[in-house]
Amino acid sequence: GNHWGYSKENGPDVWHKNYPVALGSRQSPIDIPRQVSHDPSLGPIVLDYDHCTSINISNNGHSVVVNFDDTDDRSVIHGGPLENPYRLKQFHFHWGGKGCDGSEHTVAGNSYASELHLVHWNAVKYQSFDQAATAPDGLAVVGIFLETGDDHRWLHTITDAMYMVKYKGSVTDFKGFNPKCLLPSNLHFWTYLGSLTTPPLHESVTWILLKEPIVVSEKQLGKFRLVLFTGEEEDQRLRMENNFRTPQPLKGRRIRSSN
Numbered sequence: 001g002n003h004w005g006y007s008k009e010n011g012p013d014v015w016h017k018n019y020p021v022a023l024g025s026r027q028s029p030i031d032i033p034r035q036v037s038h039d040p041s042l043g044p045i046v047l048d049y050d051h052c053t054s055i056n057i058s059n060n061g062h063s064v065v066v067n068f069d070d071t072d073d074r075s076v077i078h079g080g081p082l083e084n085p086y087r088l089k090q091f092h093f094h095w096g097g098k099g100c101d102g103s104e105h106t107v108a109g110n111s112y113a114s115e116l117h118l119v120h121w122n123a124v125k126y127q128s129f130d131q132a133a134t135a136p137d138g139l140a141v142v143g144i145f146l147e148t149g150d151d152h153r154w155l156h157t158i159t160d161a162m163y164m165v166k167y168k169g170s171v172t173d174f175k176g177f178n179p180k181c182l183l184p185s186n187l188h189f190w191t192y193l194g195s196l197t198t199p200p201l202h203e204s205v206t207w208i209l210l211k212e213p214i215v216v217s218e219k220q221l222g223k224f225r226l227v228l229f230t231g232e233e234e235d236q237r238l239r240m241e242n243n244f245r246t247p248q249p250l251k252g253r254r255i256r257s258s259n
């Protein structure tokens with residue numbers, strides 16, 4: 001069937017046909033304006049990933065995803081705007097084409113080359129990710145901007161593994177990776193209530209966007225683009241790039257700044 005994607009005929013502009021919440025009141029991503037209200041009551045965000053357990057890396061036809069064992073609380077985030085700890089389930093990226101930006105959120109109208117999403121769910125209040133994914137306080141996604149410059153010391157472990165998941169539906173072992181190595185030096189953030197940025201676009205995400213980007217090289221980003229949207233058996237070979245949704249209407253939402 002007409003599965004959703006990022007091309008003209010199945011991309012963000014027509015998602016509302018199958019997912020009417022696309023026109024909802026708390027959709028993501030958004031543009032972060034220059035002036036955001038500073039909320040001194042916002043404590044620091046804490047990422048407790050010390051015993052985190054990556055399982056595999058996969059190509060789901062929309063992005064490259066590193067999946068984690070989320071059967072207990074060994075990798076959680078807490079603090080910031082969160083009232084509970086949220087358990088790490090997966091992380092993935094969104095990126096552009098050669099020489100083009102591909103972040104989802106923008107800052108004062110400016111895009112970054114790519115955006116990393118660390119996806120967590122509220123295992124205190126909900127029994128599963130699927131159940132949490134439909135609850136207004138079910139998910140917390142940490143967004144990290146990627147800008148181009150020098151090589152990132154640890155990103156090569158991910159880009160090397162991307163060779164193994166070139167085709168949609170492929171998955172390969174990816175154990176012992178701790179995403180703490182992908183964090184910028186400081187965890188100052190913006191936070192607002194939003195949604196998944198891909199269908200089903202559930203309005204269940206507390207977004208926590210780190211202000212400081214990490215730096216990766218154009219060469220490393222180029223390896224993202226060797227991945228395909230299409231499966232090995234398909235005659236079409238579509239390069240995976242520009243897998244981002246553009247900013248959505250703020251609709252009166254408040255964005256808070258940590259510091």
Ligand SMILES: NS(=O)(=O)c1ccc(C(=O)NCc2ccccc2F)cc1
Nearest residue numbers: 117119129130133141195196197198200
């Ligand atoms: N780009 S993002 O906003 O960070 C984002 C994060 C997770 C998903 C997801 O899990 N989708 C599948 C899914 C959705 C709902 C219930 C179960 C699922 F597996 C989609 C988008």
Ligand SMILES: [Zn+2]
Nearest residue numbers: 092094117197
């Ligand atoms: Zn994402």
